[in-house]
Amino acid sequence: MKKPMLALALMALALPLSATLAAAGPIESACLRSDRKAANRATCGCIQQVADMTLRGADQRRAAKFFANPDEAQETRVSKSDRDNEFWARYKAFGAQAEAYCAG
Structure with a gap:
């Protein structure tokens, strides 16, 4: 009887943590x-x-890759592709807003 109760207690403790991790977006992760x-x-x-x-x-998924591979950010920044340049403009605006909003 003690083992099932212990298992339920552990699941109850782990559930909020797993829900938080599952709810995290690609940038946060x-x-x-x-x-x-x-x-x-x-x-x-x-x-x-x-x-x-x-x-x-x-x-967001594309920008999240920059955390693990900063060289990819540099390649995107200097790219001649219109698609990359448009993304980079959105990414720069995001970065400026994140800095202003999250700087403590």
């Missing part, structure tokens, strides 16, 4: 996985909130 000193749940969550207000889902 990438931010939390990064090795940056300022990467914490509050900061990464704030950045995700700004991303939700300013970037479409596809743009």
Whole structure:
């Protein structure tokens, strides 16, 4: 009888954590996985909130890759492609808003 109760208690404790992680957007998830000193749940969550207000889902997923591969950001920035230039303009606007909104 004690084992099922213990299992239920552990699931009850784990459920909010898994729900939080599942609810995290691509920017927040990438931010939390990064090795940056300022990467914490509050900061990464704030950045995700700004991303939700300013970037479409596809743009968020693309920008999230920059956390793991900064060279990809540089390649996008210097690209001659109209698609990359349009994305970069949206990404820069997002970055400026995130800095203004989330700077503590």
